[in-house]
Amino acid sequence: MRCVIRNLRGVVLVSTDNPAPERFFNLCRMKKIRIWDITKTDKGCQFSIGAADYLQLKEPLKKCGMKLVILRKTGLPFFMFRYRKHYSFVAGMLLAASLLQIMSMFVWEIEVDGNSYYTDNVIVSYLQGNDVYVGCRMSKVMCDSLEQKIRKDFDDITWVSAEKSGTKLIVHIKENDGDNVAGKAKSPSDIIASSDGVVESIVTR
Structure with a gap:
């Protein structure tokens, strides 16, 4: 989730040839400028920073006498800037993303599994009677x-x-595979077998 948010805001990958950038990082921490993915290089280091935070590096860089080289720019702001002349293309992508997000909030298919006696139509009709149908909001289910x-x-x-x-x-269901009981006794009663039984053996433990 954090990666998605960063890409929405824009990420800049930069490098510096300063062999001791510790003071620079401390100044960034004091100004609450977030830096991540710090990696050592042969001459110095490289790191990633948010597009908005990159604009606040002027003062720390001046105090430390450092210079940064931009290696790569990624994220939505740079993508939209790159295609700023193609407004219809960008608008279409944003509209498509919005539609996909909206459509994902609804039920578009109902599947019934494990049924044999009750047909899919019976179960689906029952669900419709309980306000669960194709096109209803997923949050209502x-x-x-x-x-x-x-x-x-x-x-x-x-x-x-x-x-x-x-x-x-x-909807996964399991139906009763046994014989249906003809009726239920309304008062306490004894269970009597229809024929006599013979004990053939007894195992004691």
Whole structure:
């Protein structure tokens, strides 16, 4: 994340032939000028600095009698300056980036996995009835709450897990593979086998 922010603000890679730039770095620290990626070279060192901070180096350089050589400029400000005459191109890139960011905030695909008895359409229709549909905001989809609702409303679904993957909502389900119980006793009762059993062996431990 820090690298992205730095590139948005612009980064300048510079070098100096001063063999002892410690005083310069101390002055930069006092002025809260951030410097990183300091690397020694044969004649001195090179380091990276933000584009805005680079403009504040005049005083520290003058006090130390140092000179800097710009090796490379990277980041959004320099990119836009390089293509400043092509406003439509830059505007198009910014617009495309904005649209991608906005589109990533919505659900564009719903996938159902593990179902056999219930079809995809049944599950998707149920989700639509709970305000989860293609085109809804991803932030509105509460996976934990959705899982509880599905388990409550579908007796044959024994396990469910909902997850967000990019702009896709994936619903994993596991259905009851056993035989359905014909009815449930409303009062306490004994369980009696339909036929007698014979004990063939007993293993003691």
